[in-house]
Amino acid sequence: MDEDEFLAARFEEHRGHLKAVAHRMLGSLAEADDAVQEAWLRVARADASGVENMGGWLTTIVARVCLNALRSRAGRREQPLDVHVPDPVRTPAQDIADDGADPEREALLADSVGLALLVVLDTLGPAERLAFVLHDLFSMPFDEIAPVLDRSEAATRQLASRARRRVQAARPSQDADLGARRGVVDAFLTAARGGDLAALVELLAPDVVVRTDGGPLRPATVVRGRRAVAEGAMTFARLAGLTRPAWVDGAPGAVALSGDRLVSVATFTVAGGKITALDIVTDPERLALLDPAVLRP
Secondary structure, three states, rough: OHHHHHHHHHHHHHHHHHHHHHHHOOOOOOHHHHHHHHHHHHHHHHHOOOOOOHEEEHHHHHHHHHHHHHHHOOOOOOOOOHHOOOOOOOOOHHHOOOOOHHHHHHHHHHHHHHHHHHHOOOOHHHHHHHHHHHHHHOOHHHHHHHHHHOOHHOOOOOOOOHHHHHHHHHHHOOOOOOOHHHHHHHHHHHHHHHHHHHHHHHHHHEEEEEEEEEEOOOOOEEEOOOOHHHHHHHOHHHHHHHHEEEEEEEEEEEEEEOOOOEEEEEEEEEEEEEEEEEEEEEOOHHOOOOOOOOOOO
């Protein structure tokens, strides 16, 4: 195996990790794929002969690509943040087993990769987001993050600390019991299918918000208040008939399927036994990147 083949093989070994980093950085599966591909082009042109920590080196390259993408995106976002829903990551069935499930592991999974976190990350500046994601989510030391940002280690620590405070303050509270949360989601879907307005209202918090992101060619919408949300669910009762429970971002969610085609992916925020937020992706281009087979009712 020559040097180029060796480098390509090592890159493939780390591809899953690199895509995870890019997705947390960018909140988009398509952009994450593009970032990983751009990173490979840079790696292929680089001299890796003196690299001792291949994983760390590759991660910093992806991080630089993502940082550039975030800075470019900041000046051209076309829709308000409150209607932008990052791409969800549906959890494979084998990752959360019915029998012998570890509640602590499930809670950690939901907390670390959940859509709620990605929504909050979208409110951070590029440098803050990079420092927080690499250190808090991927345990990269600050002395390796600082060169990516062209800042001192102390300044990088401050960025991560400021981002951490903002994330903790902005992240919506969730009930810890995943089983109870799934019960609320199941009850919501049952009420929507049956057209039971009273039951829907009872399951929703007074200040519930629904964000629907249909992509650049479809209008994004925000609906607030349990009466309006419940009536909206009644209007789309036919779609509710196509909807089934699924694990989304390690937590109870739902997907709508027309045959083998994904129509929507939804995540629920449940606090105090009530649904406080519902985030729905209906963008066909982004949904096409998800595998409908990775489901678990």
